[in-house]
Amino acid sequence: MRIQLLVIEDCPNSAVASNRLETALELLGIGGVLVEHRVMKTCADVRGTEFAGSPTIAVDSLDLFPGAPTEELSCRVYSTPLGLQGAPTIEQLTAAFASRGLGKR
Template sequence: MKVELLHIVDCPNTAIAEANARAALDALGLGAVPVELVTIRTEAEAASTQFGGSPTILLDDVDLFPTAPVRSLACRVYATESGYAGAPTQEQIEAAMRGASR
């Protein structure tokens, strides 16, 4: 299992997305799985990856929250129970990981 967090430089939501992904993996009994941070620095890199905006969480190269690919260095917004946020919640990540493993 490979978990990557794609983000742009100085994204204010990278740390919370990483913490939520880490907590989700731990809650699912996958504490040994690392969360690899991948910095997207150019529009060419954005266009050549599964980048859906910063931050994007990939599980085995598939976006856990599918959206149209972004071809620019842009932020991403997630709908949560509390309204829009810059990162998905731990619970959303857990649910997406459970769904992806089916």
């Protein structure tokens, strides 16, 4: 399994997304998985990826929260139970991984 956190430079939500992702993986019992942090610096960097804005979390090159891919270096928002946020909640992350059969059940 390959997990990537795709962000743009100076993304205000990259640290929050990274922390929530690490916590979710630990809760699922797969905390030892390497998360590749990839910074998108140019439009060419996003071509061929599932990048749908920063931060995008991809598992085996597929967006964990499928959105419309973009070649623009832009921010992304997620719909959460608390309203729009710059990263999915820990609960949303664990549910998304579990729905793909990853981690403890």
